[in-house]
Amino acid sequence: MTLVNGLPAHVLLVHVVVVLVPLTALALVAAAVWPQAARRLGVLLPALGLVSLVSVPLTTNAGEWLERHVDDDPLVRRHTELGDGLLPWALGLFVLAVVVWWAARAVLRAEGGGSRWSALPVRIVLGLLSAVIAVGAVVDVYRIGDSGARAAWHDGFSKSAHGDQGGDGS
Numbered sequence: 001m002t003l004v005n006g007l008p009a010h011v012l013l014v015h016v017v018v019v020l021v022p023l024t025a026l027a028l029v030a031a032a033v034w035p036q037a038a039r040r041l042g043v044l045l046p047a048l049g050l051v052s053l054v055s056v057p058l059t060t061n062a063g064e065w066l067e068r069h070v071d072d073d074p075l076v077r078r079h080t081e082l083g084d085g086l087l088p089w090a091l092g093l094f095v096l097a098v099v100v101w102w103a104a105r106a107v108l109r110a111e112g113g114g115s116r117w118s119a120l121p122v123r124i125v126l127g128l129l130s131a132v133i134a135v136g137a138v139v140d141v142y143r144i145g146d147s148g149a150r151a152a153w154h155d156g157f158s159k160s161a162h163g164d165q166g167g168d169g170s
Contacts, residue, residue, distance in 0.1 A: 001058060002065045010062035014148065017059050017086070020052040021141050024093050025134035031100045032130035033123065038104035049097030056090040059083075075151035082144045089137035096130050 001009045031038035031045050038045070060083050067080050103122055 001062055008062065008066045008069070010059060010066045013055065013059040013062050014145075016055045017052070018141060018145055020048065020055060021086070021090060021093070022138050024048045024052040024097065025137050028093060028097050028100060028130045029127070029134045031104065032096070033127040035104065035107065035123070038100060041101075043101065046094070046098045046101045049094035053090045053094040056087050060087070073151060075147065075154060079144065079147040079151045082140075082147050086137070086140050086144060089133065089140050092133040093137055096126070096133055100126055100130065 001013075003009060004012050027037075027041055027045055027048060031041050063080060063083055067076055070076060103126060107122075
């Protein structure tokens with residue numbers, strides 16, 4: 001995918017990643033530490049993780065196409081390098097989303113069958129792993145987005161509006 005309605009696909013797809021990866025991270029941590037959230041989210045949690053995971057390579061591939069169609073710029077190269085690092089985080093979110101979903105289902109089955117198996121140690125481990133992966137993914141999305149904004153806008157605007165005399169907005 002390279003163009004959508006005449007616009008570079010990366011410009012549109014990046015919004016999917018910027019919204020879904022942090023949303024998946026938040027849902028994952030909530031489900032990992034709060035059993036009620038895991039029950040309510042159900043299969044939506046791994047589905048959200050899968051859509052986030054699939055959106056990352058689609059966006060990076062569209063970005064690599066765009067990189068070949070803009071002037072050579074170190075800021076663009078830096079953005080591309082950072083973008084390539086998001087896939088492992090998205091994969092971690094997806095894998096943990098599946099594990100948290102599966103563990104919540106297993107606990108429900110165990111409780112329904114009268115078993116006294118305690119889910120607390122599992123929840124602690126999954127909560128810690130989920131928090132680490134979620135923070136890593138969100139920080140990476142922020143860093144990538146910041147570098148992309150700098151690459152796109154570093155010389156693309158004036159600090160004063162057309163017709164401003166003072167330049168301070170008053």
